[in-house]
Amino acid sequence: EIAEEAFGCFLFEKGNPVPRPQWPSDATAYDGQKSRKIVAGIKTIVFSAMALEAAAYEFATLQLGERLAKTYLDKLDVVGKWLVIPRLVCGRSLHEDGPAINGLKALVRARNALVHHKSKEWDQTRAHIDAMDAQREKFEQLHVPNAFKTLILLSLELNAVLETDGPLPPFEDSWIHATPRNSLVEQVVHRCREVHRNNW
Numbered sequence: 001e002i003a004e005e006a007f008g009c010f011l012f013e014k015g016n017p018v019p020r021p022q023w024p025s026d027a028t029a030y031d032g033q034k035s036r037k038i039v040a041g042i043k044t045i046v047f048s049a050m051a052l053e054a055a056a057y058e059f060a061t062l063q064l065g066e067r068l069a070k071t072y073l074d075k076l077d078v079v080g081k082w083l084v085i086p087r088l089v090c091g092r093s094l095h096e097d098g099p100a101i102n103g104l105k106a107l108v109r110a111r112n113a114l115v116h117h118k119s120k121e122w123d124q125t126r127a128h129i130d131a132m133d134a135q136r137e138k139f140e141q142l143h144v145p146n147a148f149k150t151l152i153l154l155s156l157e158l159n160a161v162l163e164t165d166g167p168l169p170p171f172e173d174s175w176i177h178a179t180p181r182n183s184l185v186e187q188v189v190h191r192c193r194e195v196h197r198n199n200w
Helices: 002-015 028-064 066-071 078-090 099-115 126-162 183-199
Strands: none
Touching: 002 028, 002 126, 002 183, 028 066, 028 078, 028 099, 028 126, 078 099, 078 126, 099 126, 099 183, 126 183
């Protein structure tokens, strides 16, 4: 829920950009939006990754028992868990080279880059500024959207493999939610359903 709410905020800010003012105009509104976008993006990535990690462990515990989950399966990395646990539970794995697992690999890299950030010496060169701008662009265009899309795609694929609801929130179009979903997030959910159908 935190990841979904943050992703909705991120999409809103991205879709309603505040124009960058020319110096010496006041840049408060522009800078405020930039900060909100960064915070919402970080929350989307970190909480999507947390949700997927927790769901994998919960799935293993409920289906295979706490002892097996804690002693053996919890030692796997999160990608390994999502590949191994469904196979142990129902004899079928998720597609190793499919969009859900590939998205998960990218999400883990993005999450690790955030939570294990390594600072670099500031050399004030144009190349350094360009590199930072490129990194920020990649964060907004790739990493943040991928985070929540991965959660959706993993849920859809796992539920298809299990032929029932798994440990993640369901995103199938037949599912009726108690509260309406953010319309911007709902558009992403629809696109993910198409990706899932085309790759299933």
